[in-house]
Amino acid sequence: MPHTKQRLESLFLSFTFLCNLKCDMCDIWQLKERGPSLGTIEKILKEAKKLGAHKLYLSGGEPFMRDDALEAIECAHRLGYVTNFVTNGSLLNKMLVKKLSKLRVNVTVSLEGSKECHDSMRGRGTYEMAISAIKMLRERHFLICLSMVITRQSYHYMKDLVDTAKALDVFSIGYQPFSRRNTWLRKEMWDKYIVPENEISGLINMINETVYYARQKRVILQSVHLLHMMPEYFRLREKIHPLNGCSIPFKSLAVNIDGLSVIPCVFHLDYIVGDMDHSSLAEIWNGEEFAKSRSMARQKLCRGCLSGCSDLEAYRMDGGNKDSPLKYLSKRYKILILRLRQRGLKWLWEEAYFRLRKLVRRWAAL
Numbered sequence: 001m002p003h004t005k006q007r008l009e010s011l012f013l014s015f016t017f018l019c020n021l022k023c024d025m026c027d028i029w030q031l032k033e034r035g036p037s038l039g040t041i042e043k044i045l046k047e048a049k050k051l052g053a054h055k056l057y058l059s060g061g062e063p064f065m066r067d068d069a070l071e072a073i074e075c076a077h078r079l080g081y082v083t084n085f086v087t088n089g090s091l092l093n094k095m096l097v098k099k100l101s102k103l104r105v106n107v108t109v110s111l112e113g114s115k116e117c118h119d120s121m122r123g124r125g126t127y128e129m130a131i132s133a134i135k136m137l138r139e140r141h142f143l144i145c146l147s148m149v150i151t152r153q154s155y156h157y158m159k160d161l162v163d164t165a166k167a168l169d170v171f172s173i174g175y176q177p178f179s180r181r182n183t184w185l186r187k188e189m190w191d192k193y194i195v196p197e198n199e200i201s202g203l204i205n206m207i208n209e210t211v212y213y214a215r216q217k218r219v220i221l222q223s224v225h226l227l228h229m230m231p232e233y234f235r236l237r238e239k240i241h242p243l244n245g246c247s248i249p250f251k252s253l254a255v256n257i258d259g260l261s262v263i264p265c266v267f268h269l270d271y272i273v274g275d276m277d278h279s280s281l282a283e284i285w286n287g288e289e290f291a292k293s294r295s296m297a298r299q300k301l302c303r304g305c306l307s308g309c310s311d312l313e314a315y316r317m318d319g320g321n322k323d324s325p326l327k328y329l330s331k332r333y334k335i336l337i338l339r340l341r342q343r344g345l346k347w348l349w350e351e352a353y354f355r356l357r358k359l360v361r362r363w364a365a366l
């Protein structure tokens with residue numbers, strides 16, 4: 001078996017396909033799958049931990065449709081993971097938020113640019129629910145990211161979301177382009193939501209304005225690189241790659257909703273590189289099939305996407321970064337100051353303690 005020295009950073013876990021909303025641009029809720037059991041999740045987390053993973057991304061679905069979501073996050077916390085998840089906010093309450101605030105989690109709340117736009121895509125009353133969830137989270141000093149789906153209808157409101165983020169003291173915004181892969185059951189939605197060729201120049205203008213506006217308002221966009229690639233994404237019908245290929249399968253893996261099949265990234269749901277029923281996660285991660293998927297990603301032979309691979313970090317790794325090291329450092333510094341302002345000194349102490357503990361454990365393992 002070929003051996004690779006690749007260290008795993010992030011584990012993407014299909015946590016649940018259950019959802020209490022029926023958003024117009026999404027078919028996931030129709031799958032109605034609960035997801036892997038708590039025992040299976042713990043097993044996956046432990047195996048991934050041995051490979052170096054420390055970031056967990058729960059994908060779905062609405063995570064809190066599962067009554068054991070908190071337990072799963074607690075388990076990840078005990079094992080030293082930082083858990084990241086996206087929620088529509090409708091199932092959060094003060095008690096849950098209080099419990100979550102004691103764990104290492106990063107929360108992304110889905111929010112479209114305006115109430116009108118949000119409710120038309122996600123259902124009446126859902127905007128208010130999301131806003132109240134954001135307020136609850138902010139009361140507990142969560143660092144929140146907002147996530148907006150860019151469609152033919154919504155891109156006009158990109159700047160409005162910057163205002164909302166500022167007003168709610170939210171840390172950052174991630175703009176995700178509409179994906180045909182999320183509406184594979186209703187193909188008629190594609191024409192409804194994809195930004196058409198004759199509106200691409202309008203989208204480019206809006207992106208430029210939003211980037212400038214967010215800078216003025218000191219709201220972080222995740223990421224500016226990704227935003228500028230979005231017009232091309234719509235033009236090429238989603239087949240897009242980072243300039244020098246993608247680095248995602250070099251540092252992360254994803255486990256499907258069955259809790260067994262492993263895929264190189266969440267955009268290749270049908271590209272199974274191994275099965276945890278027959279092999280350990282380490283064997284799959286170090287195996288030939290995974291190595292093949294990495295080489296495909298590097299050579300831009302994979303399916304291509306925008307949401308996962310073109311994030312700033314991956315872009316830098318792939319040599320697509322045009323920022324100078326000084327600019328990069330000043331950006332890191334700004335992020336640290338923002339986090340300090342939003343989470344307070346307690347956060348800094350916890351962060352320092354966690355990193356120190358990790359270092360000590362690593363030394364002890366040597």
Ligand code: SF4
Nearest residue numbers: 019021023026061088
């Ligand atoms: S977009 Fe999110 S909140 Fe809406 S139906 Fe799909 S999974 Fe649920």
Ligand code: SF4
Nearest residue numbers: 246265302304305309
């Ligand atoms: S470009 Fe997208 S589809 Fe291809 S490997 Fe990277 S994340 Fe996966």
